[in-house]
Amino acid sequence: MDNNLKRDIIMDHYETPRNKRIPEGDGYFKKHMAADSCIDDITVYIKIVDGRVMDISFDGVGCTISTASTSIMTELIKGKTVGEALSVIEEYEKMLNEEDYDEDVLEEANAFDTLSKQANRISCGLIGIKGMKEILESYDK
């Protein structure tokens, strides 16, 4: 992905994050994620109906990478089945681990395709997404 495009995507999601709100109503699974090593502190909310992500949102404070990656992923998995959502997250993790991955399913999350080079920032790119994964996996079981 072109660097200018990557920067625009990250800027956009940092400055106007999508689905950044505390949801109203019941039926949400909630996962609080706080980093030990920095101030990133993100709570993820997911509502699953009939095995599908009906709604997803997040709240909290974080750096550009944690905010933008969480925001992008909410858009990617909203509406997907739990299984589909988990496989998108799996591809994203492969990208950060420098393994072969399916670019097509990651769409805007490809903006982080070189984050693996910034060893001390990888955890920023995972914090919110790990929270999503934990909720989805516990539902899956």
Add this chain to the structure above:
Amino acid sequence: MLDRVKIRDDFPMIKSEEAKGRIYLDSAATSFKPKCVIDKVMDYYTKENANIHRGDYDLSYQVSSEYEEVRKLCAEFLNAESEREIIFTNGASSSLNLVAYGYGQKFLKEGDIILSTEAEHASNILPWFKVQEVTGARIEYIPLDKEGIFDMEGYKKLLDELGDKVKVVTLAHVANVLGNIVPLKEITELAHRVGAVVVCDGAQSVPHIKTDVRDLDIDFLCFSSHKMLGPSGVGVLYGKYALLEKMDPFMLGGGSNARFDICGNILLKDPPFKFEAGTPCVEGVLGFGEAIKYLMALGMENVEKEGKELHDYFLKRMLELDNVEVYNPKSETSIITFNVKGIFAQDAASYLNSQGIAVRSGSHCAKILLNVIGVSETIRASLYLYNTKEEIDRVIEVLKDTTLEKCIGAII
């Protein structure tokens, strides 16, 4: 006058080929080491590897004497009354825990008060939380103003109210986020009037300002070697001898006892040895001795004076920047805590890293300070005697042009 060109020549981390273009502004976390310190550590392993004490051969005798020489040197460095007041630990945190455990947990009781501040490093507050839990004593916080400056009137008021219930006053001489020097001599004098002992966290002060424990009349002083040019794994607890005699060691074991029997009777050695069970970091202490010699040769008065001048220059230039907010404009030594406006601290720090500038972002182990300065995440830049005006000028140039776009550009 410190010859910074010559000083820089002594530091392999500055002189080496790989160091070109690197500006190290994280000495408050750990300092670089001059070659004499590194050589001494190497020499121990290549020329004089033996355990200290109790060896009946020349090498052990020689290394034991050198080890004890460092204790004397350290006493001289601090103007302590005797080297018996110098305990080697494995760092400032260890020293602070030793006081809290060996003195605090032993002598404090329900109703007693520990006075501290909200600017303390975790290592000087968490051990006292534990004292609170174990003994029923209570921590009260001396007020700070919105810039985190120690409020002398507030302190006096607390002492008036609480009187001799105050048993311990524990605080940093220079706080690790704010960098201002507290009026320790006056604080101590007032504490002594109500019969309290003063524990000083000197981790950020001893490397930078001349510290005379007798002039300050402090009861305990804790600091680390690695922030003052020495190896890591070594720290010091200075304590007035009479207090050390009363205090319990944190650990028992080899080297700390004179004799013991099968019934469980232990006769501990006198201080400082009763606190030094087990084989210490011998090479680290020897290296630390070289660090002290290095600082003494420069003269701590010079280190302090010129350190302040360089810091003041850095601060002045930082305050000129429209896009930077400085949280400790009254700081006096080494440390400047700031943010680039509108940019998350870690993002700006990453960008500085991409420009070869090493700083630290986060809450800097002073998590309750948030209540005082109102921001949870800041960048800390800290100077030491090998930094230069030219480096500061470069940092200012980079900060001036730091934008969110550039910060993101540095991570993609």
